[in-house]
Amino acid sequence: MPKQKGNLWTTMWISYLETCLNNYLYSGIWFQQFQKIIIPHSQSSLMTKRLVAYFLINKVLEETIRGDYCKNKNIQEQADPTLIPKTIITLNQVEASKFSYIVGWMLFKLIKRDYLMNSHPKFSVICILLRSLCTEKVEYDVLETKLQTTIIISRSEFVQFMYRLESLVIELFEKHNELGSNILRYVENSFLTNLHLNQTFIQILKSSNGENNSELENEDCKFIYERCVLIYMKSRQKTWRSVNNYIPKKGTASL
Incomplete structure (x- = not known):
């Protein structure tokens, strides 16, 4: 303890x-x-x-x-699927660089490290579309460790989409006094049911590579969107703790 x-x-x-x-x-x-x-x-x-x-x-x-849990769960399930961020956040150069790195890491994980994504029956098509959203750069550290580092640079339109998503996160955190420790579940549910973000993501995904659009159904695109949201939320938890002290520490029952 x-x-x-x-x-x-x-x-x-x-x-x-x-x-x-x-x-x-x-x-x-x-x-x-x-x-x-x-x-x-x-x-x-x-x-x-x-x-x-x-x-x-x-x-x-x-x-x-568990008296408060049922009450909070009802509020959590009432997430508004029509929410649109009122304002888009502006980050300074250092924070913008960190944010771009996290977005790139998320795409890297989806393409190479996410077992749910890798086991999808249409993963070969999905992988081509996800790779179209970014540029992969490999750097070699010859002098010191002699290891290679893979850097994922996301396309500007996808980064802008993630800015919209992050902007909505900050607005949803205004409910932290009402939801307490359930705030992350509320945010997650809001994202997964958000019509605007879902449709925008599908448009960006399908416009990235026109040759493979016909092979993906709406359910496939929805699956990719959900994996993006869940991986992104887990990667950003530590940063969000500076905004809201209700978010559990890493390694606990948070997400």
């Missing part, structure tokens, strides 16, 4: 508490205690007593531990 109290400490304690409660329920001790305290003289069958006890305890756990 971390010594310093914070998001990681809270997350680990919640996980520990849930484990203890599950062990307590599975142990059967709760039923023995229930029989002694609540229904010592009941004539009902053993199975009926056990069911009544289980549902009562389950209801108590829902009300005391």
Whole structure:
């Protein structure tokens, strides 16, 4: 358990508490205690007593531990699919360089390291389209490590699309007081259902290489869009923590 109290400490304690409660329920001790305290003289069958006890305890756990979760989940599921960023962010030279690197890394992962993408039946076509969105540059460090470094340089129209996506993230973070630790799930759900971003992405993707457009259905394009969103969100979590302290530490149950 971390010594310093914070998001990681809270997350680990919640996980520990849930484990203890599950062990307590599975142990059967709760039923023995229930029989002694609540229904010592009941004539009902053993199975009926056990069911009544289980549902009562389950209801108590829902009300005391997960009461806010259901409320937040309803808000989270009400994400507006028609959202459009009010303003597009402007980054200084250093931040813009970092942002371009992250976008390039995301494309690199989609093309070469994402097992879900690689296992798609139309991956060969998808790979050609994704490669059309960027330029791959290989640099060799001959003097020191003698290793090669692959740099992905994204096309300007795709980078601008990602700027729109990031701009919407910042606007959605305004709901952090309302959603608390569910903010990332709300943002993710908002992106996956966003009609404007989805359509814009498909247009950019299909215009990148006209020869392979006919082989991809809308569902295929939607799949690529979803993988882009999920990988991007995971890669940006650390940066977003400086904007919102509700976001869990890396390595915890965040995304």
